[in-house]
Each structure stands twice: as structure tokens, then as C-alpha cells.
Amino acid sequence: MIEELAVPAAAPRFCLHVAEGVSAAATSEVDQLERMDLLSPRLIAVHGVGIEGEAIARFRASGAVLVWCPTSNLFLLGRTVSRELLDGLDVLLGSDSLLTGDGDLLDELRVARRLALLSDARLADAVGVTAARRLGLPAPSLDPGAAADIVVLTRPLLEARAEDVALVVVDGIPRVARLDLVPALGALAAVGRIRRHGNLRRWTNASAADPPPRSRxxxxxxxxxxxxxxxxxxxxxxxxxxxxxxxxxxxxxxxxxxxxxxxxxxxxxxxxxxxxxxxxxxxxxxxxxxxxxxxxxxxxxxxxxxxxx
Incomplete structure (x- = not known):
């Protein structure tokens, strides 16, 4: 971690990779954040594998939130965060990187569940209510008038894989759909395109913000x-x-x-x-x-x- 870090005082939150390692240098990053007056509820700390000993109590007392990336931690370091750190702490779930993690948040949820460091309810909140609150987003809701941001899965959330994603709706507009659902989209289907990821094929809504395809x-x-x-x-x-x-x-x-x-x-x-x-x-x-x-x-x-x- 660098010695000097400028974070605007008015920023409601900021995100840093913290203690991403098992060395003494990684463990000392909590002390460094405290010296820079950055160990606070505004901090969204990613990883935290190296937070150990008395640093756990100070981190938890600060009100900071932890983004847990279980598959990346296991892959790179052979271990992940301690149960003691996760207890009594707001926890979000992250994938870190497609190079080091297993894939997407559904993959992270399944691995996190197998590790049994958090209850099923806290895992669901880590990608739902808790995540929205700590990131300053509206709480997920299906009440009338709420933002229509919906993911439809064919299996329970903590068991689902990418192939179980049937429909994704963002602000009331279908963005991703299983191919057998495309006819139900009506005229909207014509403005989308089929994308492939491995053996998975889905219709996606072609946004004007999408860059034009480039040739090899x-x-x-x-x-x-x-x-x-x-x-x-x-x-x-x-x-x-x-x-x-x-x-x-x-x-x-x-x-x-x-x-x-x-x-x-x-x-x-x-x-x-x-x-x-x-x-x-x-x-x-x-x-x-x-x-x-x-x-x-x-x-x-x-x-x-x-x-x-």
C-alpha cells in the first residue's frame, strides 16, 4: 500500500484492496490505514486475508465493510479470511478478477456456502440488502414503485450457476434472456443479439453504449x-x-x-x-x-x- 493516499473528505465511501496477502506487510496495512485516518465506516476493504490478531478488533470497531473474495483468496493464497473477522461485520461478496476467481458472483456464493463461514441469510444479504446499503444503492424490493431490477434464476440463489440465469431486467428493461424467452420480448427482441460465453448462449439487449464489434x-x-x-x-x-x-x-x-x-x-x-x-x-x-x-x-x-x- 502506498504511503500517501488522497481521499476527498466529502466522499461517502471509497474502496481499497487491503491485506491482500499473508506477509507481515499485508498484516500491517490496518495500522497504515489508521495512521492515514482512513480506517472508518467509509472504507470498503477488499480481501482482508492478512487481517489477524488485534487488528481484527480495530478493523471491526472502525465500522468498515469487508468485500470477501473467497475463490480468488483460495486460488492465490491457499486460504481466506478468518471466521473471527467475518463475525459481527458487514460483509459483501466479490469476485476480484476473472483471472483469479472461479467466475461470477454465483460461483462465489456457492464456494462461500461450502466454507460455512457465514449463514445462508448473511450470504444472500452480502449480494443484496447489505451490499445495497453499504454501496449507497436503493434496497432491493419488489414493491410497487421500486426500481425494476430483477434477476430470474431457475434454481435457488445459493445453488445457482450462470446457466440458471433465465432473465435479467434492469430498470424495467430486459437486458439478458434465455433464448426460449426471446419470442416473449416482442419488438425488443429485434434490437438484441445473441452472445456466447463458453457453451452458454443468451440474448442480450444491444445498448447504444455498446462499442461496435472490432475485427481481429x-x-x-x-x-x-x-x-x-x-x-x-x-x-x-x-x-x-x-x-x-x-x-x-x-x-x-x-x-x-x-x-x-x-x-x-x-x-x-x-x-x-x-x-x-x-x-x-x-x-x-x-x-x-x-x-x-x-x-x-x-x-x-x-x-x-x-x-x-
């Missing part, structure tokens, strides 16, 4: 836009036993040959990535974590961090 030829080579070296890696995470410079060869062009060297296989849902997609995935992941998103794979960890064939 016009897209920038994202692997060329990153500069990386061992000395700028995040040092807040456990050592990965990576040989110096090993992860550099998983990023964009190799300095010696000038050729792109990117992994084409990833265990986390994105099988057989190639081309620009592989470069984007590898570049962002390996920029922060020396062994990339595979670092905490138990099989690879047991093999001393070596790539498995």
Missing part, C-alpha cells in the same frame, strides 16, 4: 503492451520456486528470439487457448504471479512447481 485484425497485440521483470512482481505472496526470469517467457515476445511464447492450455476452464486470447490470459496472469494461475495447483505444488506434461 484491428485488435491490438495485447502481449506487446506489458513490461515485466522479476523485480516488479507482487512480493506479497508466498515464494513459488520459480527460476529467475522463467515467467518472463510466458509473456508476449521473448527478448532473445522476438517470438511470442504463450501457454495454450490452462486448467481453469479455458482449455486450448490460442492466439490473442491466450496472450491476454497469460500476460495478465503471469504479470502478477511468477508461476501464473497454476501456482497453487496441488499437483504442481507437490511437484515443486514444475510444469506437468
Amino acid at each position: 485484425r484491428a485488435e491490438p497485440n495485447l502481449s506487446q503492451q506489458w513490461v515485466h521483470s522479476n523485480d516488479v512482481c507482487r512480493q506479497d505472496f508466498p515464494a513459488r520456486r520459480a527460476a529467475p526470469g522463467r515467467h518472463r517467457h510466458c509473456l508476449g515476445p521473448d527478448r532473445d528470439s522476438g517470438r511470442n511464447r504463450t501457454p495454450t492450455r490452462c486448467r481453469r476452464r479455458h482449455r486450448s487457448r490460442t492466439g490473442r486470447s491466450a496472450r491476454r490470459h497469460a500476460t495478465a496472469a503471469f504479470h502478477r504471479y511468477p508461476l501464473g494461475p497454476h501456482a497453487l495447483d496441488p499437483a504442481r505444488r507437490a511437484a515443486g512447481g514444475r510444469q506437468q506434461s
Whole structure:
């Protein structure tokens, strides 16, 4: 965390990644926030894995809210926040990043439920009433006159997956719909388009704010836009036993040959990535974590961090 942080006094809330690690430096961030007079009810703290010992009591007494990102914490650090920290604290649920988390908030809800650190009611509130209150949004309601922001699921909230999302309505306007519901949308169906995410296909409302589709030829080579070296890696995470410079060869062009060297296989849902997609995935992941998103794979960890064939 930086030593100086300017937060406007009139800002009702601000969001920071806090104690995102297990080192002494991560644990000391609560002290640092207190010295900067930022440990207050305005703080929306993301992660909090390193908040331990007497720092827990001070954090809870401050009135700050915690955004819990269970799958990202487990993936990157092999652990998550303590039950003691979550007790008696306003908790929101987050996904952190699609590179490090399992996917979306539904995935986070299922994993959080399995960890059994919060009751089902508190988990539902973490993406509902509590989240709205701490983010300054109207409380979710189906009362007449309330904002028509609705998600229709085919399974209970804490059991649902992305494929169980049947309909999303924002401010009374359908934004996402299962394909068999599209005929019921009438004239609105014609202004939407079908989008695919993996094996999932949904109709989406094409907004005027959507950028026009770009051709592959016009897209920038994202692997060329990153500069990386061992000395700028995040040092807040456990050592990965990576040989110096090993992860550099998983990023964009190799300095010696000038050729792109990117992994084409990833265990986390994105099988057989190639081309620009592989470069984007590898570049962002390996920029922060020396062994990339595979670092905490138990099989690879047991093999001393070596790539498995």
C-alpha cells in the first residue's frame, strides 16, 4: 500500500484492496490505514486475508465493510479470511478478477456456502440488502414503485450457476434472456443479439453504449503492451520456486528470439487457448504471479512447481 493516499473528505465511501496477502506487510496495512485516518465506516476493504490478531478488533470497531473474495483468496493464497473477522461485520461478496476467481458472483456464493463461514441469510444479504446499503444503492424490493431490477434464476440463489440465469431486467428493461424467452420480448427482441460465453448462449439487449464489434485484425497485440521483470512482481505472496526470469517467457515476445511464447492450455476452464486470447490470459496472469494461475495447483505444488506434461 502506498504511503500517501488522497481521499476527498466529502466522499461517502471509497474502496481499497487491503491485506491482500499473508506477509507481515499485508498484516500491517490496518495500522497504515489508521495512521492515514482512513480506517472508518467509509472504507470498503477488499480481501482482508492478512487481517489477524488485534487488528481484527480495530478493523471491526472502525465500522468498515469487508468485500470477501473467497475463490480468488483460495486460488492465490491457499486460504481466506478468518471466521473471527467475518463475525459481527458487514460483509459483501466479490469476485476480484476473472483471472483469479472461479467466475461470477454465483460461483462465489456457492464456494462461500461450502466454507460455512457465514449463514445462508448473511450470504444472500452480502449480494443484496447489505451490499445495497453499504454501496449507497436503493434496497432491493419488489414493491410497487421500486426500481425494476430483477434477476430470474431457475434454481435457488445459493445453488445457482450462470446457466440458471433465465432473465435479467434492469430498470424495467430486459437486458439478458434465455433464448426460449426471446419470442416473449416482442419488438425488443429485434434490437438484441445473441452472445456466447463458453457453451452458454443468451440474448442480450444491444445498448447504444455498446462499442461496435472490432475485427481481429484491428485488435491490438495485447502481449506487446506489458513490461515485466522479476523485480516488479507482487512480493506479497508466498515464494513459488520459480527460476529467475522463467515467467518472463510466458509473456508476449521473448527478448532473445522476438517470438511470442504463450501457454495454450490452462486448467481453469479455458482449455486450448490460442492466439490473442491466450496472450491476454497469460500476460495478465503471469504479470502478477511468477508461476501464473497454476501456482497453487496441488499437483504442481507437490511437484515443486514444475510444469506437468
